[in-house]
Amino acid sequence: MSSLMPYKMIVRLSVLLAVFQGPTHAISIAQLRQMGQPLTEVSCRPDRFPTLQLAGFCAQISELHTRCGDRHASRSSADCGHVEGSFCCYLSRMQGNVVLDQDAFSALMHPKVQQTEAVTSDVAVPPAPAAQNEVVPSQVAPVVQAELAPSTEAPTVAAESPPATDTPTESPPPPAPVVQLTVDPNPPCDSVNDCPDAxxxxxxxRCACWSQQGPQATNVWSCSDDSKCRRMFPGHVCRPTKLCETLANTVGFCQPEGSIKQ
Structure with a gap:
């Protein structure tokens, strides 16, 4: 019996450790705070929801408890290099993030280079001026032959035409065409930084107003000052909008501070 006691104690100790440790992939907030490494601001796609519309940023484990909740963190995709301790801190779907379909996700992860095509205008090219020694027919006065009067009156001599000049008079250039510039309400984009309005x-x-994403997303991204944006979306500020509708008691929407649209 005494020889079996150490074996039983080892088995019980192993069971207790397995119970308290839990799954190996679960990371608590306390564990996150014990590991201190600097934050790496690199855009990433989380493995948990790789087709989210808004990308997150690469973060070390020690930063997750301050930059995002543990439910809004995932092992990063290849963007973070699969470094041990690197996570993708992303905005949850409850806060306005949207899951993209497969076509939109493929276009976002592998954007195509847009080729700018030359735009031809309908401006009329004025004709080249005539040569110096060429007489323009429209500028030569016609010869007027006077009719012969009755014999009782003196005959009328034919009127002489003025001498033609060798140098024609140049016609004025045509007026410049009026070009009407229109703003594309949904210009193409690769990220929110390409959109022209906050x-x-x-x-x-395509760029689209937050109101087109639904009332919940509009409410989440609407703001009246910078404090809400900095609290919910680090690195964002509140800026007014000129092209989109705003909610009551708000002035604009949160947007990245590095892409401010005045």
Whole structure:
């Protein structure tokens, strides 16, 4: 019996350790705070929801408890290099993030280079002026032959035409065409930084107002000052919108501080 006691104690100790440790992939907030490494601001796609519309940023384990909740963190995709301790800190779907379909996700992860085509205008090219020794027919006065009067009156002599000049008079150039510039309400984009207004987001390769993403997303991204944006979306500020509708008691929407649209 005494020889079996150490074996039983080892088995019980192993069971207790397995119970308290839990799954190896679960990381608590206390464990996150014990590991201190600097934050790496690199955009990433989380493995948990790789087709989210808004990308997150690479973060070390020690930063997750301050930059995002443990439910809004995932092992990063290849963007973070699969470094041990690197996570993708992303905005949850409850806060306005949207899961993209497969086509939009493929376009976002592998954007195509847009080729700019030359735009031809309908401006009329004025004709080249005539040569110096060429007489323009329209500028030569016609010869007027006077009719002969009755014999009682003196005959009328034919009027002489003025001498033609060798140098023609150049016609004035045609007026310049009036070009009407229109703003594309949904310009193409690769990210929210490409959109021309603070009230827009990049969805499916096109800029669109937050109001088109639904009332919940509009409410999440609406703001009246910078404090809400900095609290919910680090690195974002509140800016007014000129092209999109705003909610009551708000002035604009949160947008990245590095891409401010005045």
């Amino acid at each position: 009230g827009m987001t990049c969805s499916g390769g």
